[in-house]
Amino acid sequence: xxxxxxxxxxxxxxxxxxxxxxxxxxxxxxxxxxxxxxxxxxxxxxxxxxxxxxxxxxxxxxxxxxxxxxxxxxxxxxxxxxxxxxxxxxxxxxxxxxxxxxxxxxxxxxxxxxxxxxxxxxxxxxxxxxxxxxxxxxxxxxxxxxxxxxxxxxxxxxxxxxxxxxxxxxxxxx
Numbered sequence: 001x002x003x004x005x006x007x008x009x010x011x012x013x014x015x016x017x018x019x020x021x022x023x024x025x026x027x028x029x030x031x032x033x034x035x036x037x038x039x040x041x042x043x044x045x046x047x048x049x050x051x052x053x054x055x056x057x058x059x060x061x062x063x064x065x066x067x068x069x070x071x072x073x074x075x076x077x078x079x080x081x082x083x084x085x086x087x088x089x090x091x092x093x094x095x096x097x098x099x100x101x102x103x104x105x106x107x108x109x110x111x112x113x114x115x116x117x118x119x120x121x122x123x124x125x126x127x128x129x130x131x132x133x134x135x136x137x138x139x140x141x142x143x144x145x146x147x148x149x150x151x152x153x154x155x156x157x158x159x160x161x162x163x164x165x166x167x168x169x170x171x172x173x174x
Contacts, residue, residue, distance in 0.1 A: 002094035
């Protein structure tokens with residue numbers, strides 16, 4: 001079994017995933033980092049030269065490959081849930097955890113993240129505030145459909161988020 005972390009940009013997937021993996025003694029993998037290594041291009045470069053559809057195809061191939069692993073914590077890209085094949089592959093060999101945050105917290109975290117430009121190309125031309133709110137609203141049903149459970153990350157430290165994930169998994173296994 002794997003633990004897949006889904007959620008919008010800057011909801012804590014990589015930070016929580018790294019700590020969660022350490023707590024469990026499992027490897028951590030960031031699907032976007034794997035994709036970048038495999039294609040030797042940043043997400044922004046792939047999107048700008050090949051388009052979002054090509055990026056999503058590459059993302060699906062990476063998630064399919066990672067889904068075949070066991071006892072890994074895997075952070076997915078924010079839009080991975082838009083493809084039913086990704087959801088099916090994640091659920092086949094894992095628990096899917098939606099890490100949620102409010103638009104205000106996401107905006108604040110994005111402003112502090114130096115990697116945002118390369119790893120997080122703009123999804124719309126609406127401006128950051130409107131983009132976050134519109135994208136969260138449109139993706140909410142996808143996240144809800146994909147998740148086994150969710151954890152709100154706004155007011156919790158990383159350790160508390162990890163504990164919530166572990167406790168929810170323990171409850172679901174009983």
